[in-house]
Amino acid sequence: xxxxxxxxxxxxxxxxxxxxxxxxxxxxxxxxxxxxxxxxxxxxxxxxxxxxxxxxxxxxxxxxxxxxxxxxxxxxxxxxxxxxxxxxxxxxxxxxxxxxxxxxxxxxxxxxxxxxxxxxxxxxxxxxxxxxxxxxxxxxxxxxxxxxxxxxxxxxxxxxxxxxxxxxxxxxxxxxxxxxxxxxxxxxxxxxxxxxxxxxxxxxxxxxxxxxxxxxxxxxxxxxxxxxxxxxxxxxxxxxxxxxxxxxxxxxxxxxxxxxxxxxxxxxxxxxxxxxxxxxxxxxxxxxxxxxxxxxxxxxxxxxxxxxxxxxxxxxxxxxxxxxxxxxxxxxxxxxxxxxxxxxxxxxxxxxxxxxxxxxxxxxxxxxxxxxxxxxxxxxxxxxxxxxx
Amino acid sequence: xxxxxxxxxxxxxxxxxxxxxxxxxxxxxxxxxxxxxxxxxxxxxxxxxxxxxxxxxxxxxxxxxxxxxxxxxxxxxxxxxxxxxxxxxxxxxxxxxxxxxxxxxxxxxxxxxxxxxxxxxxxxxxxxxxxxxxxxxxxxxxxxxxxxxxxxxxxxxxxxxxxxxxxxxxxxxxxxxxxxxxxxxxxxxxxxxxxxxxxxxxxxxxxxxxxxxxxxxxxxxxxxxxxxxxxxxxxxxxxxxxxxxxxxxxxxxxxxxxxxxxxxxxxxxxxxxxxxxxxxxxxxxxxxxxxxxxxxxxxxxxxxxxxxxxxxxxxxxxxxxxxxxxxxxxxxxxxxxxxxxxxxxxxxxxxxxxxxxxxxxxxxxxxxxxxxxxxxx
Ligand SMILES: Cc1cc2nc3c(=O)[nH]c(=O)nc-3n(C[C@H](O)[C@H](O)[C@H](O)COP(=O)(O)OP(=O)(O)OC[C@H]3O[C@@H](n4cnc5c(N)ncnc54)[C@H](O)[C@@H]3O)c2cc1C
Numbered sequence: 001x002x003x004x005x006x007x008x009x010x011x012x013x014x015x016x017x018x019x020x021x022x023x024x025x026x027x028x029x030x031x032x033x034x035x036x037x038x039x040x041x042x043x044x045x046x047x048x049x050x051x052x053x054x055x056x057x058x059x060x061x062x063x064x065x066x067x068x069x070x071x072x073x074x075x076x077x078x079x080x081x082x083x084x085x086x087x088x089x090x091x092x093x094x095x096x097x098x099x100x101x102x103x104x105x106x107x108x109x110x111x112x113x114x115x116x117x118x119x120x121x122x123x124x125x126x127x128x129x130x131x132x133x134x135x136x137x138x139x140x141x142x143x144x145x146x147x148x149x150x151x152x153x154x155x156x157x158x159x160x161x162x163x164x165x166x167x168x169x170x171x172x173x174x175x176x177x178x179x180x181x182x183x184x185x186x187x188x189x190x191x192x193x194x195x196x197x198x199x200x201x202x203x204x205x206x207x208x209x210x211x212x213x214x215x216x217x218x219x220x221x222x223x224x225x226x227x228x229x230x231x232x233x234x235x236x237x238x239x240x241x242x243x244x245x246x247x248x249x250x251x252x253x254x255x256x257x258x259x260x261x262x263x264x265x266x267x268x269x270x271x272x273x274x275x276x277x278x279x280x281x282x283x284x285x286x287x288x289x290x291x292x293x294x295x296x297x298x299x300x301x302x303x304x305x306x307x308x309x310x311x312x313x314x315x316x317x318x319x320x321x322x323x324x325x326x327x328x329x330x331x332x333x334x335x336x337x338x339x340x341x342x343x344x345x346x347x348x349x350x351x352x353x354x355x356x357x358x359x360x361x362x363x364x365x366x367x368x369x370x371x372x373x374x375x376x377x378x379x380x381x382x383x384x385x386x387x388x389x
Numbered sequence: 390x391x392x393x394x395x396x397x398x399x400x401x402x403x404x405x406x407x408x409x410x411x412x413x414x415x416x417x418x419x420x421x422x423x424x425x426x427x428x429x430x431x432x433x434x435x436x437x438x439x440x441x442x443x444x445x446x447x448x449x450x451x452x453x454x455x456x457x458x459x460x461x462x463x464x465x466x467x468x469x470x471x472x473x474x475x476x477x478x479x480x481x482x483x484x485x486x487x488x489x490x491x492x493x494x495x496x497x498x499x500x501x502x503x504x505x506x507x508x509x510x511x512x513x514x515x516x517x518x519x520x521x522x523x524x525x526x527x528x529x530x531x532x533x534x535x536x537x538x539x540x541x542x543x544x545x546x547x548x549x550x551x552x553x554x555x556x557x558x559x560x561x562x563x564x565x566x567x568x569x570x571x572x573x574x575x576x577x578x579x580x581x582x583x584x585x586x587x588x589x590x591x592x593x594x595x596x597x598x599x600x601x602x603x604x605x606x607x608x609x610x611x612x613x614x615x616x617x618x619x620x621x622x623x624x625x626x627x628x629x630x631x632x633x634x635x636x637x638x639x640x641x642x643x644x645x646x647x648x649x650x651x652x653x654x655x656x657x658x659x660x661x662x663x664x665x666x667x668x669x670x671x672x673x674x675x676x677x678x679x680x681x682x683x684x685x686x687x688x689x690x691x692x693x694x695x696x697x698x699x700x701x702x703x704x705x706x707x708x709x710x711x712x713x714x715x716x717x718x719x720x721x722x723x724x725x726x727x728x729x730x731x732x733x734x735x736x737x738x739x740x741x742x743x744x745x746x747x748x749x750x751x752x753x754x755x756x757x758x759x760x761x762x763x764x765x766x
Binding site for chain 1: 676
């Protein structure tokens with residue numbers, strides 16, 4: 001055990017830092033919670049930034065150059081996450097394409113489908129991921145959107161919901177039921193569906209923040225070529241488990257970096273609001289500081305097991321811990337403002353309403369990508385080995 | 390930061406784990422302190438002599454290594470002056486080049502340190518006449534630390550009250566030290582002491598009447614060096630508490646997986662599962678925080694002060710939480726004298742209060758955070 005990394009890895013870091021310092025657009029700096037512009041579209045600067053990262057081999061560093069990377073090793077991937085996290089720089093504002101669809105196509109797709117991956121990762125093609133349905137949220141295996149094979153095409157009927165970026169997406173990575181008689185997990189397949197296909201209707205849904213980032217998607221006798229099947233017929237459940245495997249050791253970095261920024265800003269905020277000697281607040285912030293620091297250490301501990309190829313139980317804890325922690329941090333930011341804590345007007349609010357906004361955004365973090373309750377169930381059975389109910 | 394263990398570190402951990410589970414069954418402390426039998430104390434002392442004396446020299450090794458060893462120690466309850474001698478007294482005597490350090494390291498001497506006054510504060514202060522001393526009665530010598538004589542007044546000096554508050558208070562128990570302190574040693578047998586019963590009977594506490602320094606040949610230690618010693622002792626104690634919490638967690642998971650009510654294992658009830666998940670998450674975090682602090686101490690990183698406070702408070706908090714949750718998850722059986730759970734409950738709740746409790750360490754952190762926050766507003 002030691003604090004630093006070797007010099008070879010530090011030179012990777014300095015190359016990255018100088019790229020970020022010269023190329024990152026001002027809009028990307030400072031860790032603002034970017035998800036969800038008012039109309040759910042993707043700003044031009046974000047498109048340019050993602051393409052620039054890709055072209056310079058800084059989009060998914062573990063990938064080879066043709067996929068936007070530079071064949072980085074796991075530690076270099078961690079350093080990458082650290083440096084972006086420290087500066088609050090997002091690499092993309094729509095993670096579905098580069099983090100889910102690209103890697104899944106590369107792992108499970110046909111040769112033609114693999115060829116779609118670079119554009120998904122570079123952000124040239126906007127993808128949405130259609131998993132959740134009205135009756136299939138946490139219980140994804142209950143999904144009921146059907147796809148019936150008819151000659152050389154599927155006919156798709158059903159509905160998806162909470163589908164991020166559906167309004168602006170060109171393609172949907174869509175989970176469908178292809179065998180209604182097989183077991184719940186056994187009759188599921190994945191199709192890529194062009195969003196401009198006849199029979200696809202998108203109805204925007206607004207977040208609590210007001211942004212129309214997600215949507216409902218309806219499929220009405222949508223005809224999809226059989227060649228759009230990803231992986232095996234009825235083999236879709238496996239694909240739900242796929243994503244950027246080589247980055248799994250560092251997925252926590254971003255959330256922890258945001259929490260570290262928040263805690264030091266909260267201390268400053270409480271001082272500037274004249275509450276720096278309020279003993280209750282001091283204690284509250286110190287407890288949060290202890291949590292942030294120990295969570296960060298836990299992330300690195302998990303990385304060590306990951307890098308050695310062992311499974312890292314730490315990672316099952318990280319999403320649960322960091323999403324809940326961030327909600328508490330931002331809520332504390334509102335509490336420090338006292339009666340002003342509910343004001344969201346950019347001009348009148350403290351810190352331009354940053355805490356209020358981030359708090360609203362953070363409320364989604366304990367729901368999307370597996371709710372906190374589901375995470376606890378997973379830890380109970382897979383990490384602690386407790387008997388199933 | 391790299392948490393991977395070297396093969397030597399893995400071996401050290403495994404050796405310690407085997408040593409404690411083989412040589413220190415709970416019957417040893419039960420016979421020595423909880424249900425004393427005639428030769429209970431001498432059997433426990435013999436086990437210490439044979440198996441732990443050779444390891445007192447861990448206090449000369451890297452902090453990470455000592456933590457790996459102490460985490461395993463914490464998963465067994467021993468009645469032995471091991472932490473006092475190896476994590477507190479040895480580094481302190483080493484810091485002042487005291488000849489007794491070598492005798493501690495070679496196992497021929499055992500020692501503890503008199504730091505806490507009768508108020509329970511872990512401060513070096515010459516004015517205190519009654520000192521609370523851990524493991525007194527189990528050691529050969531007691532090391533005293535006196536606030537420095539030739540600098541500021543130890544308490545309430547006019548210049549120290551507000552302007553310099555964080556410096557005088559943030560020193561891991563050395564409030565009012567005033568720059569430097571004197572370290573000197575007295576044979577335990579020469580001291581007047583009264584046993585003070587505490588929750589943890591296996592880590593005895595005594596109130597020692599401070600003797601005059603007399604001709605005990607004091608040695609000077611700087612405030613910074615004393616901090617380092619106390620930081621090390623705190624982090625190693627935190628590692629011990631992580632081990633204690635780990636035992637409580639493992640015992641609980643085993644029990645709730647087999648105990649059945651309503652026709653199913655009680656560990657399958659979601660209400661109990663989530664309680665254990667949240668407590669396990671806290672333990673994982675505390676464990677990581679402890680080794681991060683140990684790495685900071687080994688590297689003399691500037692973050693070492695904060696990391697120590699984080700580690701000690703996180704470990705103390707999680708050990709106490711696990712004691713309580715383990716008790717609850719065991720139901721009535723855990724509340725019995727026969728079950729080992731209360732030995733760990735006692736240790737967890739007593740250990741958190743050594744070298745400053747969790748609340749005290751958080752207050753030190755708050756002083757630091759808000760002072761540096763002030764500079765950046
Ligand atoms: C901002 C945002 C973006 C999203 N983007 C997408 C997207 O792009 N694509 C997509 O497919 N989906 C997306 N989702 C959907 C998300 O994956 C689901 O909301 C999530 O899986 C939870 O499902 P649900 O909303 O149906 O809640 P439910 O599953 O109905 O849960 C309701 C409550 O019951 C609890 N619960 C459920 N099961 C259990 C259990 N076994 N034990 C204990 N408690 C339980 C839940 O934790 C929750 O508190 C998004 C969601 C959000 C908030």
